[in-house]
Amino acid sequence: MKIKKAVFIILASAIPVLLTGCFAINDAKVKYAESMAVLVVDYNGEVIRDLVYGDNPRNLYDLYLPEEVSGDGARHLILFIHGGSWTSGSKEDGEAYCRNYAAHGYTSASISYTLYDGDNTPTILTINQEVRAAVVAIEAKCAELGIILKDMAVSGFSAGACQAMMYGFNTACAYEDVPVRFIIQMSGPTSFEPSIWRSSDVHWAVRKRTGLDGSREGDAAWISMFSGKTVTPDMVGTPEAEAVWREISPYTYITSGSVPVLSAYGVHDGIVPPVSRVILEDALEKNGVPHDTVLMQHSGHALVSDVDKLREYLDLVYRYCAEWFPD
């Protein structure tokens, strides 16, 4: 009897250990569902899935056609690039956004792209080429369907937002026939300068994963991985290494002729350094580029804890469409 009581007491008092994080995770799930509900719209257009735009197995996209394909809006493309730290994610992640865009009359597409894994070592610049290839393929497919694309907006989340900015700002890579009119980006990294990723604002688990331990070896490996260029520890801190990380940092491509940018960042983001937003805004202001930033006070990286701000962000998306997509 005493043993049974003792076992019961031990088990009962172990509940907090078993419950660790349960309420927090459940709360996060509820908030995520509430945020996704903001994107849900009545959309009855055609979705064409798994279209191919390149040779890599992940070079696929889904095309979301507006209900009225002959409408003016259909000639404007809004492209979505998914996030996932360049190691995960897929075109399906953009479905809610693309359905929303298409329901508002715009042709929309979500792409998958090559990810880092054992076999593939893509770089920011090679993925940028994939984005361009996707735009070329989307234009051709739309023409086949009777939609002559006039221009586009490029959007994305996290890693996808970084790629969206790279495509939108790096005009040397862009496909001239479907010019980018503006960029819509959520939680996007804007700089690959190693020191900003070592900031204590970045969650320790992320810092551990990046391998940025403050050593020259860590910095060199970081720059090499994203650029695809060999940066040795001896080069770290030299103009040579700086030139390499600048080449893969979207903000360095901003000029006075850059397209407008609509951004959203979460105040509690512990995945992308918060200074990313400041770096971007400084560069945009310095060059006189129109921009807006929706700062979500309760959100982290995923931007799902400020439903009202998400609505405001969506309203801004369509205001940008009205303002920057010419008739």
Place this chain on the structure above:
Amino acid sequence: MKRTILILLLILAAVAVVSASDGDVKRFQLQNTFMGFGTGSRHQGDTHSANVLLGLDIAGTSMVVSGGLGLAGSILMYDMVKAFMGEVTKADIYISAGVLGAGIVTLIVSKALGLSYPLKY
């Protein structure tokens, strides 16, 4: 500061009680305090008190261990969820802290009883 003074006073009171006791009683009190689980009272022959102290020490220790682990885990989890999702409830942290606090109080009560039982028996 107040908490430190309170802890010091409790320790002094315990030392005073033990010092004022006879040789054998002092031994049983020290066993109840440091070995715990009613060891001193059981050696003294006070089975009932020994069982009470055993129960309190098991409960207190379990709560301190699980509350402490739960608190550490909850803080880590909260931190991670907040970085990605944003602000979420701190209920896990409060529950774990509550269990940890209850465990500490239970152990303090157990130690106080462990000093008084050998005197009464």
